[in-house]
Amino acid sequence: MSDGDLTAILLTLRLASLTTVILLVLCTPLAWWLARTASRWKAPIGAVVALPLVLPPTVLGFYLLVTLGPQGPVGQITQSLGLGVLPFSFAGLVVASVLYSLPFVVQPLQQAFAAIGNGPLEAAATLRASPLDTFVHVVLPLARPGFITAAILGFAHTVGEFGVVLMIGGNIPNKTRVISVQIYDHVEAMDYAAAHWLSGGLVLFSFLVLLALYALNPAARGNYRG
């Protein structure tokens, strides 16, 4: 395994971990709202959240490139804040990964929250627990299988992305060159042996992740889309 491979693997793990943490923080309130609300905005927002499931990653990457780029609305803001532009940087990759893996974290959480129902919440209220107290001490423990599923899926899906990375991150060693891009490079250079090592490793990794998911968390089986 070359230094380039190792760099790509470490970068991928860093990206997937950071993305998963950000997604869990972001998606917990979003999924709670989607699971509980009767608002007419539930359907459109649910649909937007699910969009990355069906869009080709290149489409998502393209729009992100336009929006985050120097001429784009978000790009203008990041520049005026002195943050520069996000495309072709690690930060840009994190933003793109968060959007790309969003449904894989929101949906298991939303299903876990919905499955809890009103019963335990009302019981907690009659036992003097405030809504926040109830969320921390009743909802979170009861939704734990959903959190495990969401974290594993979010992490694994981020590891496996390619199209978005290529569009928004490019191919910069130690900044945006993740495993999937490294494999692409090896194949383009006709270095099939190196491509085999990384590809085989990724297959094994994905298998182990799913095995862990199904073995540790039988309730999650068939509990997600994607």
Add this chain to the structure above:
Amino acid sequence: MAEIRARFRKQFGTFRLDVDLRLPTQGVSVLFGRSGSGKTTLLRCMAGLEQSADGYFVIDNEVWQDGRYSLPTHQRSLGYVFQDARLFPHLDVAANLDFGRRRAGSEGQRIDRAAIIDLLGIEHLLTRLPDRLSGGEQQRVAIARALLTGPRLLLMDEPLAALDHARKQEILPYLDRLHEQLAIPIVYVSHAPEEVARLADHLVLLENGRVSAQGLAAETMARLDLPLRFGEEAGVVFDATVLARDAEWHLARVAFAGGELWVRDTGAAVGRHVRLRVLARDVSIALSETDSSILNSLPAVVDDHAADDHPALVIVRLRVGGMPLLARLTRRSAAALHLRKQQQVWIQIKAVALIG
């Protein structure tokens, strides 16, 4: 004046709840009605689990709701027992019991935890998870959990409805003990006449979201003008005291406001207060005291009568001493006896149930 005042109006599609109640702050008030009569909705309004736009709820001068102002449920000093026990599945029994107790602060600390655990007989369950408990055990833990917050008001929503007959018989004695030993008022929703007879001190009949009658349980159950009766279970309840126990015949002699009766000896000690239930179908009327196999024969005065559900039957209300009693007879028998108001008759009581 210590009382519970509850006024709620709420519209649910075509259903409309519209009640204005005063309940005593002692004993058990039973909200009785068919399913769909609004009794659970009323209880949920009292707890603040359901919002009534124009509600008013006061307990002992403490305002829980007044129009738009509504104290959130978690700030109300109440205990709520749901039909399905709703124990937290991730916590063992002890942690379930302490969930509310810890959050209730000084109110919870006032309550003797060991005494409540003993009262409900759940000592041996403390380390178990809820899914390892029977339905009856879960419900007993749920009752203990509610009581351990030291509430000023205990609300119970058909706590026996989801249980089979054997589990009901298992829990009823514990409810009797609550009734006897606790000073807090209980509002108890039920559609089972047996539970009303056994537990109610105060009875509220609900029909289509409205109160059709309310008052002391013994008097309300003996009313003839109520549109909602207990059908086959029509009858009266009253309190009595055990005078003596007859070991030879396994009988007990009890005294009530209208005289004395023989009942089956259930082991209640001499001097103990017991509650008796006499069903209308077990009372017959004779013009003179006759010899028969029936132990309990008492002089009575005909008070009034009303048509029963079936056209062949009438319900007759009699007074035994000051106590009202109901008798169900065929119209033909009533005509043969020439029953009229204020007539002196003898009643024969075929069965007296001692219910706690």
